[in-house]
Amino acid sequence: MGTTTDAAPDSAPDPGAARLPRREKVYEALREELMGGRFSPWERLGEERLAEHFGVSRTPVREALARLHADGLLEKRAGGLYLYMPTFEDLTDLYELRITLELQGIRRAIDDPTVHHDAVRLTTELESWQRMSDDEPAPSAGFVTVDEGFHTALLAASGNRALSASLAQVNQRIRAVRMYDYLTADRMRATIDEHIEIAELVLGGRLPTALEALADHVGASKDVVVERAANALAMARGQVGGQR
Structure with a gap:
């Protein structure tokens, strides 16, 4: 399954999004993309590439990845974080x-x-x-x-x-x-x-x-x-x- 990681999310802008902390914006945007099928289960989610994709530093990306891992949407394997893939x-x-x-x-x-x-x-x-x-x-x-x-x-x-x-x-x-x-x-x-x-x-x-x-x-x-x-x-x- 191909993915595109350099395109903006398809959803309409949220008027309240501008008031959210940057880490919350990244978390919600990444969560939406994960749930919308933009990433395959074997595509490694690297901090540097995601930070460039969202136009932020690596810190909010790191925090978002940690939360998504705790949510169960991501799993650790092969030395990195990936979309959760059930056995x-x-x-x-x-x-x-x-x-x-x-x-x-x-x-x-x-x-x-x-x-x-x-x-x-x-x-x-x-x-x-x-x-x-x-x-x-x-x-x-x-x-x-x-x-x-x-x-x-x-x-x-x-x-x-x-x-x-x-x-x-x-x-x-x-x-x-x-x-x-x-x-x-x-x-x-x-x-x-x-x-x-x-x-x-x-x-x-x-x-x-x-x-x-x-x-x-x-x-x-x-x-x-x-x-x-x-x-x-x-x-x-x-x-x-x-x-x-």
Whole structure:
């Protein structure tokens, strides 16, 4: 996966950003780039290059890297800091947890008739994906965060904030390898179509069918994702080993 480290972040300027300490600005900007897929799991995050990229001294970069390491987004290996890359065993465990959390959002509404999904929030999400269907984005590793947005919104719409917060943490841990799932047009198309179908089923009150569709979407693709991840992990380790 190629990266670009000399371009400014894509996000719109934050009016409050100018009031933040420099170390906080660097931390937030670097965190956004890490989570947005700008760095591959085998690209070493050197202080000097990052300082040049952000136009600051090495001190705020060093502090940002330390915080991101404490956050779990970075890990130490091969004599430096890299984007966190789960082991194959960790990935399968985390993916199982992801499936459990996501399905519970619909199951709780099936089991308890007093639980209703937030129709306004879910409709807004659906409309966003319908627009994407009409103007399909190009394959991109960074699309993983857009995909996560749908699943987090769907789970949050079920009304349990603890579930959606837990899913966000799991997504963060597996993001580095899930990026490889969005590098082909067919995967992009399938993701968009399936998201639209799931949202429409939930909004239409067809919860058992929605549960089945979500299980197919997330669960049935597990083996494919794990296989791709295993290949990516092997390639990443080979790249890192070659740098030693």
